[in-house]
Amino acid sequence: MINSSRPDARRNASPYLYGQEAAAVAQVLESGQYGHTGVTEEFERGIAAFLGVDDAVAVSSGTAALHIALLVAGIGPGDEVIVPSQTFCATVQAIVACGASPRFVEVSPDTLCVESGTVLEAITPATRAVMPVLYGGRAVDLTAAEEVLGERGITVVEDAAHAFGSSLGTQLVGSTGALTCFSFGPIKNLTCIEGGAIVPRTSQEAGVARRLRTLGITQSQAERGRTTTYAVAGFGLRATLSSVHAAVGSVQLEQFPIVAAKRKALWRAYEAELHSMRDVVLVDVDVDRSVPFNCVVRVPERDRVHKVLHAQGLGVGVHYPPNHTQPAFAPWHRPLPVTEMVGGQIMSLPFHPAMDAGDVHQVVSALGRALATVREEAFAAGKTGR
The missing domain is CATH 3.90.1150.10 (Aspartate Aminotransferase, domain 1)
Known part of the structure; x- marks a missing residue:
């Protein structure tokens, strides 16, 4: 049977740590600053540099990333989001949380990923987004549907929870032009223990995502510390990534x-x-x-x-x-x-x-x-x- 000297070898999945994470977390704990700090921002810069993009917005989970990305794309009540049924329920819950309706579609039996033809057939007048799921780490190529999606103003929001480090052709997932969401949960390719990230397409999207993850507050943490008030511009969530989790993520990214x-x-x-x-x-x-x-x-x-x-x-x-x-x-x-x-x-x-x-x-x-x-x-x- 399975080698009993390594008891985790029987598990379906297991976190993989390199050994330096504990020291990184201890350093954060010793600082007395545990929330969203410069450690989190350093992790965001590291993700962006790894992907070769301008920005990345770290959040508390992959599900939060999906929810916020849909809101950034303007998805709300009355809208439909095309999504494969073959995915974790978090993908669909993010759609429902926006008040939108999931339009379930088939996947290829060979890859368990959605294909361009299926997406095109599923479009209705209410379709406002497509959420391909990069199942198992495989990138989804929607190039054949790109022109129609663009003409109709349909946003591609990638659920890349499984796919950090994967590529579409020569481009890393997250750098292909979609609004991409990663998960950094316990068993993911890169873990923060819990966490996620959104790769925005523009600086405007990045700003909206940051406000949404911080209860709609327009000022940064540093700015709020220098004044007696702050502005809440609209709806928001409590979905920041703590510096404790970001410290783990930075070690993981380096390795x-x-x-x-x-x-x-x-x-x-x-x-x-x-x-x-x-x-x-x-x-x-x-x-x-x-x-x-x-x-x-x-x-x-x-x-x-x-x-x-x-x-x-x-x-x-x-x-x-x-x-x-x-x-x-x-x-x-x-x-x-x-x-x-x-x-x-x-x-x-x-x-x-x-x-x-x-x-x-x-x-x-x-x-x-x-x-x-x-x-x-x-x-x-x-x-x-x-």
Whole structure:
């Protein structure tokens, strides 16, 4: 079974720390300044420099980034946002939080990402934004839809929670011209423990995003310290990124090439092991241009296979149950047969940088045995007529 000397090797996902994060956090704690400070602003500058863009706005979570980005794009009641159903519910909750309506669409069964043709077919007079989800770290190319989206004033708001460090062609995700949102949650490619960021397209968008994350207040923290009042220009959220979290993020950013290489190597190890396995389809993340977030396979009798592996203590998961079938989003349900099919087949295998090729081999061996067990059970049930 999996190497017990590293107990986290069985987990579906796990944070990856380099060792310097504790010292960086201790330095912030010793300063007595824990909220949004120059440490947060330094992290923002680091993200912008990494991506080769003018600015990045750090916020408290990836969900907050999506919510604020939609508000920056002017999304509100009566508007529709095209979004794949195959995503984490946070993507959809951000749309609903704006008072807008999600228009659920299909994904490619090979990549679990939305495609340009699907987006174009889904546009209605109420469509104001498209929210492609960069599933597993794979960049989404909407170039074929770009002209129509531009003509109709439809904003592309990228949910790049999985895709920090990935590329579209030669451009890093976040530098391609979309309003891009990252998550820096515990198990993401880059973690702040909790956090996120918005990559604005203009300085005006950056200013609006900063006001929205700070309760609508127009003055910066430093400016408020020099005066007796401040102005609240409009609606806002409490969504700043603390300097404690930013300190972790800055260490992670400096060391990012290490984790990127580990994730790529791990995914390629899975690709090699799964290449000839019967009844298993590996969801393609375009590993040459992505920093993979997970390793997802499509298998028959997924629920039964999952049960067998889970009983062995193996950290398999389902990412994610389709949102158009969720009770909270019933008002926007529409038939999505491809999503419903893949939603019943997908299973995430353990995938995190603490694993090695030996762990991958043992996970895939366990998967093979589980599939054989399920086939044997199905055969036995057929013989007995059960």
